[in-house]
Amino acid sequence: MAVAANATPAPDAVPVRRALISVFDKTGLVDLARALADRGVQILSTGGSARALSEAGVAVTDVSAVTKFPEIMDGRVKTLHPVVHGGLLAIRDDPAHAAAMAEHGIEGIDLLVVNLYPFEEVVASGADAASIVENIDIGGPAMTRAGAKNHAYTCVLTDPADYAAFVAALGASGGQTSLDFRRRMAAKAFARTAAYDAAVSGWFAASLGEAFPSRATLTGTLAQPLRYGENPHQSAAFYRTAETRPGVSTARQLQGKALSFNNINDTDAAYECVAEFDANEAPAVVIVKHANPCGAAVGTSLLDAYEKALACDPVSAFGGIVALNRRLDRAAAEAIAGIFTEVVIAPDADEDAVAVFAAKPNLRLLLAGSLPDPRAPGTTLRTVAGGFLLQDRDNGRIERADLTVATKRAPSERELSDLLFAFRLAKHVKSNAIVYARDGASVGIGAGQMSRVDSSRIAARKAEDAAASAGRAEPLTVGSVVASDAFFPFADGLLAAVAAGATAVIQPGGSMRDAEVIKAADEAGIAMVLTGMRHFRH
Known part of the structure; x- marks a missing residue:
């Protein structure tokens, strides 16, 4: 039912004479309460909050003494009462x-200090369903919404980080709150309850096995405002979600300027890519430029891997992002510092490696603590006009047992190892993707072209350019293998790879012309294996 708007204008300044405090997180609570008590503010409180204040010597009135009704049902019902909600909602x-x-007999409540049961933390801890349900807060969100709705008269504090600003504002105004401050706190309060409800509904959907429920919500906490977006005329900000996947959002930045929009996007791409290569098997390095790998390698050491990755496309690597799958050591740091690099991200770093980068104050060094699991489930999101696309993260992984040999010649052991390396890398290259690899390193990468044959040719040309700059007689694509993220629709893309010197091919298969492509491979004497799994990345 629609309700007519009240014509009473909101007052600018509202004296704080009566406060209700009901918090789970008691950070800063006693200092705030003492500041209120020093101003003669009457403090009402509940349960654990009231006990904490009493033990600290702060005069407090239990809410049950005001409602004339005790807390019941193990504290499930304590503030859900007209005396409380009338005090929060009344237009004075x-x-x-x-x-x-x-x-x-209802008195106004000028200040509500409230935060909620730690539902998200309890879910993340792996608690059982009964414990999770018991941590769905009811009274807290109800009071928060009531006070925030009536921000014309009631100030709502939902974040301990705002206590100091509130106390300072109170002192500067003789014990009053301004309408502007109350509005800003109300907006923050509604954002908190929205995020809380989203977490609860998300948990229910997951527990019911609903990957895509009828309503999907996305919430995040502001990590940092950004100077601009992809381009200087675009404004932007970085938000963190509740996901704890290791990467740029969880990393510690040890040095360097603030990350830009493009830095964050590219660093995420680099770290997700390098995680494809098991740190327990071999050191790996990935260099990314504009969200595409321009070089990747595994090696006998991080230094060896970096040098091999850099050799793939040293021109594009300038100003790029470097991701490592192991703890950064001094030798690798010195090599990376040899050219201009925007960001380096690794699970950790030795002190002497950190010292090397200290001489490069503009280089950002991020330590993520661990690697993301490329096989872990999750979702990715992309916006479109009027909506968004939500899908499972591409956590597909091809192993040797998954491969089908399609040609007369099977790949050699060396070719097979390089084929798997190349296909894992191709998963992180924008489609149409072509990756040439040799001896555990990319030697040519073609990305984001409208035709696969163009990607094949571009990758081969880049390998020729790298050979010329290194003074080699022939490009490293000669004797390499080649990976395609999707099937070859015609034989021309394959023939371009053969012309570049590739001796083996890995591709998903599934084209209407598979027989034609396989025949061309047989005629060229190269080996071809099929994965049955595509890795489009648009």
Whole structure:
């Protein structure tokens, strides 16, 4: 039912005479309460909050003494009472509201200090369903929404980080809150309850096995405002979600300027890519430029892997992002510092490696603590006009047992190892993707072209350019293997790879012309294996 808007204008300054405190997180609580008590503010409180204040010597009135009703049902019901909600919702200057307050003995609540049961933390801890349900807060969100709705008269603090600003504002105004401050706190309060409800609904959907429920919500916490977005005329900000997947959002930045929009995007791409290569098997390095790998390698050491990755496309690596799958050591750091690099991200770093980068104050060094699991489930999101696309993260992984040899010649052991390396890398290259690899390193990468044959040719040309700059007689694509993220629709893309010197091919298969492509491979004497799994990345 629609309700007519009240014509009473909101006052700018509201004296804080009566406060209700009901918090789970008691950070900063006692200092805040003492500041209120020093100003003669009457403090109402509940349960653990009231005990904590009493033990600290702060005068407090238990809410049950005001409602004339005890806490019941193990504390599930304590503030859900007209005396509480009337005090939060009353429009003090409205004659009808004032009359109702007088008739029912309701006093206004000028300040509500509230935070919620730690539902998200309990879910993340792996608790059982009963414990999770018990941590769905009811009274807290109800009071928060009531006070925030009535921000014309009630100030709501939901974050301990705001206590100091509130106390300072109170001191500067003689014990009053301004309408602007109350509005900003109300906006923050509604954002908190929205995120809380989203977490609860998300947990229910997951527990019911609903990957894509009828309503999907996305929430995040502001990590940092950014100077601009992809381009200087675009504004932007970085938000963190509740996901704890290791990467740029969880990493510690040890040095360097603040990350830009493009830095964050590219660093995420680099770290997700390098995680494809098991740190327990071999050191790996991935260099990314504009969200595409321009070089990747595994090696006998991080230094060896970096040098091999850099050799793939040293021109594009300038100003790029470097991701490592192991703890950064001094030798690798010195090599990376040899050219201009925007960001380096690794699970950890030796002290002497950190010292090397200290001489490069503009280089950002991020330590993520661990690697993301490329096989772990999750979702990715992309916006479109009027909506968004939500899908499972591409956690597909091809192993040797998954391969089908399609040609007369099977790949050699060396070719097979390089084929798997190349296909894992191709998963992180924008489609149409072509990756040439040799001896555990990329030697040519073609990305984001409208035709696969163009990607094959571009990758081969880049390998020729790298050979020329290194003074080699022939490009490293000669004797290499080649990976395609999707099937070859025609034989021309394959023939371009053969012309570049590739001796083996890995591709998903599934084209109407598979027989034609396989025949061309046989005629060229190269080996071809099929994965049955595509890795488009748009």
